[in-house]
Amino acid sequence: MKFKAFVTDNGVQLLERRFLPALERTGKSCHLFLTRDHAMFLHLLNGDGVQCLAQFRKEALFHDYRISSQNDDRIAFALDLSLLLRALRSAVAVASSATRLEIKLVKKLPPNSTQPMPYLTLETRGYKSAVIQDIPISKPLSRAQVTELQSALDTAQDLPQTLVQVPDLNQLLNLVDRMKQVGDVVNVFISKHGDLSVQVSTTLISLGAEFRRLVVIGEKTNAPAEDQNLSAQTRSSRSISRGDGQYVQVSVKHFAKSLQCHLTRPDCTFFGIAPQGSCLTVIFQFFVPGSRQTDKSISLHCRLPVLDPGS
Template identity: 50%
Template sequence: MKKFKEFLTENGVNLLEMRFLPALDKMGKICHLYLNRDHVIFLHNLFNGDGVQSIAQFRKEALFDDYRISSQNEDCISFAVDVSLLHRALRRIVSICTEFLNISISKYGDLHIQISTTLITLGAEFQTLLVLGERADAPSEDRNLSAQTRSARTILRGDAQSVEVSVKHFGKRLQCQLGKPNYAFYGIAPQGTGACWTVIFQFFIPGSHKMDKSISLHCILPVRDQGSG
């Protein structure tokens, strides 16, 4: 029996969809995909002596956040893939992952951003950020878990809050970075007060590391759903 489960990271999607799959498609329509415990390898013309052979190898961490593989062949799996179809499917998945994203903030100083569908999960995580207010230490048993699993466990413990926001609104929030703030503080309003995700930007007095109290900039994003925590 062969089993393979994985969650593509944002970096993994960018590497494949924007860079490697377009190049591999030019090498030939069909290639072999070889998977083992540590690597994902794309092979062109491996069994054909004619033409150019190409090998693209990725360590699992370069593409995936949660990577699990098992087979009776020493946990190795190989199969042929149509590169153009794979590229098209990945573009389609990325295009439908653009409506809502989940944001969680923990007492450990972790900011976790994730977009999910039934086929793919993309995420980014920022750890050990400065926490204003109540702070807690992350349990040691969580250290070797995936970002997705850690985030879910933290929410269940009540040590994090989670909300869903519109990707469109999130994109507009990013435009505030054009103001070149020195700091950005993120927070989720508690339930019962009109839940929202708030970003407060702060600026330094030019030539110093002192806060410029004469400038104020903040964004409030409405949320679709208030998660646990």
């Protein structure tokens, strides 16, 4: 089982300044899943919290990328994101135009131990010196565990049939910060004609916002003319009864965690509800710099578990 690559300048920028700080706020540890063509950071694919998947084509982060294993050249392990981020920042601090940053899997003997342990090592090489940082990782997953992880990954890739684009992510972030002071559960409604509403309610106070006529990707319908002047609550109820709207309840804490992905600086953000209301999905889209074309080398999305209406 071998993995070795050099992190590109673009890869350092993506990981150190954008994706690792965002992922660390979602959860302290995650799995790093390496294949022949991709590197993926996976949060809780088999857990009951916020599931988060950041996927990169190898060219987006690395060059001279080499991987081999008896499991179809797939390697997965758990690691502490704060340790990886700290090591990467240290590497950036000592880097110069003459240095190269190598990342690789190694086995080393820890102090006062007779059993070699696996590490993810970052080595900053210059003309006259090298700085080596070893990040402890879990034992690499077995063939059966990698197969299970791949199955969970395939399931997590399923997208809702309707996605609506949020026009102002900062506005939603400010709203969620206020929601956390009001209640623990947020009600989310999405319709095929581009309506999105988020609301927290208690017996004493209700706080929320409605976005109408948003950009819709996937299945869409036109809003009935007779609904235009009705209240948001009435319109959502009629939409759900017609089958062109869905409603779920999620944890405010989970909702806020998913929005921490704004640190990755996405160009567009979409919300959708999975069939049968099984989860709330948040998709972050990135453009090729200087264009409006989707950067297909990077993808990021979160899946939020839904709560029972009585919880």
